[in-house]
Amino acid sequence: MSASAASPHYFLGVDGGGTGCRARIEDEAGTVLGQGLSGPATTRLGIDAAWASVEKAFDAAIEEAGFEAAEIARIHAGIGLAGIGRKGALEAFRAIAHPFASIDFVSDGAAACLGAHSGQDGAIVIAGTGSI
Known part of the structure; x- marks a missing residue:
């Protein structure tokens, strides 16, 4: 068996x-290992502010999971963000350095639909800070 x-x-x-950010880490069996919360993570606040909120939430989840660098490097991340469709936003987020095995970004609406089903x-209906 290979190491990977x-x-x-x-x-x-x-x-x-637009109101808050939640992060959750699970293992391959779907067991929740850590969760974290932070404030708004929408691109209307700017890329730096949105990423800072995302990072605060995932840092809390990583801390709760008790992960060190070796485990963090085996994380595959999916980030759903309000406003990711704004011109240049996706490219800006993809350019940010991260410690994960992989990372991808979608709209918060697409992420909610994936999660719900x-x-x-x-289909989903979102009626919160924004509506979809």
């Missing part, structure tokens, strides 16, 4: 909305 096959993977999900087809 023997090493577990972890998954970080971040919901970065476990990746299957479905």
